[in-house]
Amino acid sequence: MQAVYIARRFGVFLLIVWLAATLNFFLPRLGGQDPVRAKLLQQAALGGYVQGGIEEMTHEYERRFGLDQPLWRQYLTYLGDVSRLDFNYSIANYPRTVGELIADAVPWTVGLLGTTTLLSFGIGTLLGALLAWPRAPPWMRWLMPPLWALHAIPFFLLGLILTYLLAFQLPLLPIFGGYSAGAVPAFNWRFAWDVLQHALLPALSIILVATGGWALGMRGMMVTTMGEDYVIFAEAKGLKASTVFLRYCVRNAVLPQITALALALGQILSGAVLVEVIFGYPGIGTLLYQAIRESDHFVIQGIVFTVIVALGFTTFVLDVIYPWLDPRISYRRA
Amino acid sequence: MRALYRYVSRNPSLALGVALLTALAVFVLVGSLVVDTEDARPLSAPALRPPSANYPFGTDRQGRDLLAVMVAGTPLTLRIGFVAGFLGVGIGTVLAFVAAYYRGFVDTIIRGIADIGLTVPGLLVLIIIAVSIKGTLTVNQMAIVVASLAWLYPTRTIRAQVLSLRERPYVEVARLSGMSGPQIIFFELMPNLLPYLAATLVNAVSSAILASIGLEVLGLGPIDSPTLGMTLYWVNFNAAMINGWWWWWTAPTVIILTVFLGLFFLTVGLDEIANPRLRRSA
Numbered sequence: 001m002q003a004v005y006i007a008r009r010f011g012v013f014l015l016i017v018w019l020a021a022t023l024n025f026f027l028p029r030l031g032g033q034d035p036v037r038a039k040l041l042q043q044a045a046l047g048g049y050v051q052g053g054i055e056e057m058t059h060e061y062e063r064r065f066g067l068d069q070p071l072w073r074q075y076l077t078y079l080g081d082v083s084r085l086d087f088n089y090s091i092a093n094y095p096r097t098v099g100e101l102i103a104d105a106v107p108w109t110v111g112l113l114g115t116t117t118l119l120s121f122g123i124g125t126l127l128g129a130l131l132a133w134p135r136a137p138p139w140m141r142w143l144m145p146p147l148w149a150l151h152a153i154p155f156f157l158l159g160l161i162l163t164y165l166l167a168f169q170l171p172l173l174p175i176f177g178g179y180s181a182g183a184v185p186a187f188n189w190r191f192a193w194d195v196l197q198h199a200l201l202p203a204l205s206i207i208l209v210a211t212g213g214w215a216l217g218m219r220g221m222m223v224t225t226m227g228e229d230y231v232i233f234a235e236a237k238g239l240k241a242s243t244v245f246l247r248y249c250v251r252n253a254v255l256p257q258i259t260a261l262a263l264a265l266g267q268i269l270s271g272a273v274l275v276e277v278i279f280g281y282p283g284i285g286t287l288l289y290q291a292i293r294e295s296d297h298f299v300i301q302g303i304v305f306t307v308i309v310a311l312g313f314t315t316f317v318l319d320v321i322y323p324w325l326d327p328r329i330s331y332r333r334a
Numbered sequence: 335m336r337a338l339y340r341y342v343s344r345n346p347s348l349a350l351g352v353a354l355l356t357a358l359a360v361f362v363l364v365g366s367l368v369v370d371t372e373d374a375r376p377l378s379a380p381a382l383r384p385p386s387a388n389y390p391f392g393t394d395r396q397g398r399d400l401l402a403v404m405v406a407g408t409p410l411t412l413r414i415g416f417v418a419g420f421l422g423v424g425i426g427t428v429l430a431f432v433a434a435y436y437r438g439f440v441d442t443i444i445r446g447i448a449d450i451g452l453t454v455p456g457l458l459v460l461i462i463i464a465v466s467i468k469g470t471l472t473v474n475q476m477a478i479v480v481a482s483l484a485w486l487y488p489t490r491t492i493r494a495q496v497l498s499l500r501e502r503p504y505v506e507v508a509r510l511s512g513m514s515g516p517q518i519i520f521f522e523l524m525p526n527l528l529p530y531l532a533a534t535l536v537n538a539v540s541s542a543i544l545a546s547i548g549l550e551v552l553g554l555g556p557i558d559s560p561t562l563g564m565t566l567y568w569v570n571f572n573a574a575m576i577n578g579w580w581w582w583w584t585a586p587t588v589i590i591l592t593v594f595l596g597l598f599f600l601t602v603g604l605d606e607i608a609n610p611r612l613r614r615s616a
Contacts (some may be wrong), residue, residue, distance in 0.1 A: 016450060023459070027466045152598035154544055156551070157587055160566075163575055164583075175576055270455040274548055278570065289552055292465060300465060304458045315453055 006320055013316040020308035021082045024301045025075055036061045036091065038295065065089070087302035092294035098302035101287060106269070106306075108178055109276070109283030112199055113268040116206040121261050123207070124214025129250050131215060132222030135241060151212030156274035159205035163279070167201060174198050178282040202279045206272055217260060221253035228252075255326050259318065266314030269307040348603025354596030358408065358589070365405035373402035374560040385581050392581035395572050398560065404585050407560040410473050412593070414546045414561070417477035419539030422484025426538075427531065429489045431519050434496035444489065451486045457548050459483060464554040471556050476549070480542045487541075488534050495530055499523050529608035533601055540597040547590065562586045 037058045044054060062068045065088070066077060081088065087098035130136040131144060150158070167175040179185065179194045225231065226249055234244045264271070269284050276285030284303055291299035342349040373379060376396035385392045391400035433444040463479050464471065471479065499505065500523065508522045549555055550563025551570065565586040569575070574582040 012450075016453065019450065020454065024462065027462050030466055148598075148602075149595060152594050153591060154547070154594065157590055160575070160583055160587055164580060168575065168578065168580075266453075267455060270458055273457060274551055277551065288461070292461065292552055292554060295465070297465070300461065304462055307458055308454055311453060311455065 009316050009319045013312045016312040017309055018079075020305055020312075021079060022075075024305055025078050028297050028301070029071070036065065036067065065091075082305060087305070088298045090291075090296055090299050092291070092296040092299070098298050101299060102284070102302055102306055105282065105284045105287045108281060109269055109272075109285065112202060112276075112281065112283060113206070113271050114265070115199075116203045116210065117261070117264050117268065117271070119203075120207045120210035121214050121257070121264070124211040125218045125254060125257050127211065128215035128218025128220075129222050129245075129253065132219045132226065133245060133249075147212040147215050149212075150208050151216060153209055154274070155206055155209050155272055156278045158209055159202060159275050159278045162201055162205050166204075173201050175201075176280045178280075198281075202272070202275050202281055206275060214257065214260075218253060218257055221256055222249055225249050225253040258325060259322070262314060262318040266311040266318075269310050345603050345606050347599045347606065351596050351598070351600030351603055354592050354599065358592050358596065362405055362408050365401070369399070369402050369405050371402050371406040373399035374406040378402075382579060384579075391585045392579075394565075394568060394582050395574075395579075396568070400565075400581065400585050403560045403565055404562075404589055407562050407565060407586075408589055408593075410559055411543060411546065411562040411590075414473060414477045414480060415539045415543035417474070418480040418484050418542035418546070419535055421478070421481035422538045422542065423488045423531065423535045425481075425485040426488025426534075427492055429485065430492035430496055431523070433489070434493045435500060435515060435519055435523070441493075445493065448486050448489045448493075451483065452490065456483045456486075457545060460545060460549055461552065461554065464549055470558065471554070473556050473559050473561065476546055476556055477542075479549070480545050483545075484538055484542050488538055491534060492527070492531070495527060496523060499526060529604060533604035533608050536597055536601045536604060540594060540601070543593060543597075562590055566590075 037054070040054050040057055040061070059068070066074060069077075085099065087102070090096050090098050090101055093101065127140075127143065127147070130140055163175060167173045174180065174197055178198050179191065180198075185191060231244065231248050234248045239248075272283075273285035273288060275281070276283045277289045280286060284307070288300065288303050290296075291303070376398055379389060379393040379397050379399045381393060381395050381397045383389050383393045389399055389401065391404060393399055394403075429444050429448075433441040460479060460483060463482060467475070467479070505518060505522055508518050513522070546555070546561075547563035547566065550561060551566050553567055553571075555561060555564050555567065557564070566583065569583040569586070572579075572582075574580075
């Protein structure tokens with residue numbers, strides 16, 4: 001039974017990957033743009049003189065990139081490449097490959113988003129639980145309206161405001177980038193400190209917004225859970241308040257939050273594209289922004305594909321481990 | 335009047351949301367009477383002036399009068415949101431009713447597409463679509479691009495609501511008394527879902543605006559229209575933050591904040607009407 005369940009879930013995962021690859025392949029080709037020629041013309045214009053051989057060069061590059069073959073063959077080649085995680089060369093940064101560019105950017109994004117997602121989940125869930133708990137200190141009620149309001153603001157807008165206040169008016173933190181302009185990336189304390197300082201502002205703008213969402217979700221679940229008979233029974237038995245709170249209420253109310261956390265972790269690569277663009281943070285979002293400005297299709301496709309695969313994979317893992325987290329759900333089909 | 339006051343004090347979120355959005359509407363209406371929106375084009379004012387009596391919101395680097403940009407751009411951004419939101423909820427409602435009322439094969443297909451579509455990060459798919467379209471987008475094309483994904487979420491949530499409604503006794507009675515499927519959908523189910531549909535619509539508009547601003551900030555928007563998102567794109571493009579041109583991004587930020595907070599409080603208020611059971615246990 002378990003094997004069948006896992007195999008079905010894996011089938012869905014493969015389906016998502018295939019759909020993503022197909023969408024990725026056909027949509028840009030429907031638009032009928034010609035990135036190679038556009039790039040060559042742009043470079044010729046930069047050089048300041050008119051190039052006679054543009055047509056020949058376009059053909060040569062198209063042959064090299066395989067763009068002159070019939071569509072179905074390009075599609076099959078593409079599916080083959082993608083299954084080996086080979087996304088071809090970057091058109092704008094030739095001869096670097098798309099894979100290299102993405103591999104450079106991923107750690108920055110995962111580091112920033114992974115930390116902020118876990119932190120805001122932890123803080124938000126705890127806050128939400130306390131907000132619903134009648135014995136929580138009364139000042140906590142005042143946290144509710146600001147959390148709500150912050151929750152409605154897009155990350156990157158809060159980022160703009162925070163940058164102005166904390167980096168421009170009071171120059172406490174660096175304004176831009178992932179590390180200082182002169183710093184050499186290396187594994188030492190100075191560089192780590194530099195990176196941390198640069199990450200604080202983007203992280204803060206994400207955490208402030210996201211915490212509200214987690215708190216609202218947890219509070220809602222807590223209110224429902226506290227109305228359950230077993231909680232009333234636990235209180236009637238005279239259990240300690242902390243036991244009722246942690247073992248009876250939080251333990252059960254946190255389950256949907258964990259589902260949401262897993263989904264949020266799947267969104268790690270795409271969650272803060274705009275925040276990265278605003279802060280010039282050297283992650284996936286900034287790479288995507290540059291690729292769009294240079295109409296570097298292979299990079300855009302590579303990023304979209306990587307993100308979708310990461311997401312599909314997280315969903316798959318979640319589906320497989322969820323019955324273990326919540327024993328009420330079994331591997332059997334409902 | 336007193337009844338209205340009583341209701342508002344019970345549902346302050348709704349009042350706050352309506353008030354914020356009304357303030358915005360008044361700003362745009364009065365603004366369009368006072369300001370010449372032609373000044374939202376480049377080179378119609380001296381460049382990079384901080385706010386003054388002549389240019390209350392200042393001017394940007396290309397010589398746009400930012401007050402005129404805001405007066406012209408706010409309705410454009412809202413239009414994208416409303417067109418995409420209405421299209422999304424409209425398509426979503428039809429699909430949801432068809433899926434949930436008739437069940438079977440159609441339901442499996444519609445639910446499958448919505449479920450898979452929702453796992454994929456929307457902004458990225460929109461980016462692929464926007465990149466694929468040749469040339470620059472117009473404001474209406476922008477709305478349609480955003481709408482192409484805006485129906486997924488309404489479809490799923492409305493379907494769930496219809497599924498629970500169709501088992502109610504009054505639907506059973508309607509069916510036994512010989513009403514046809516479409517009749518039951520329009521005269522029995524729809525009226526009961528209206529408050530819920532309204533809340534879904536406000537949500538859809540809000541996420542459509544967010545998606546459109548996202549695309550615009552990335553440089554995929556209507557380059558020659560002065561929408562709020564395009565203004566932020568130029569802010570970022572010209573590094574206005576580092577250069578200390580604070581007035582350039584303040585105006586669009588404040589307006590976008592008002593839009594999102596207004597729509598958010600409106601949803602909270604409508605939710606309270608739609609799901610009385612969710613009422614906050616004080």
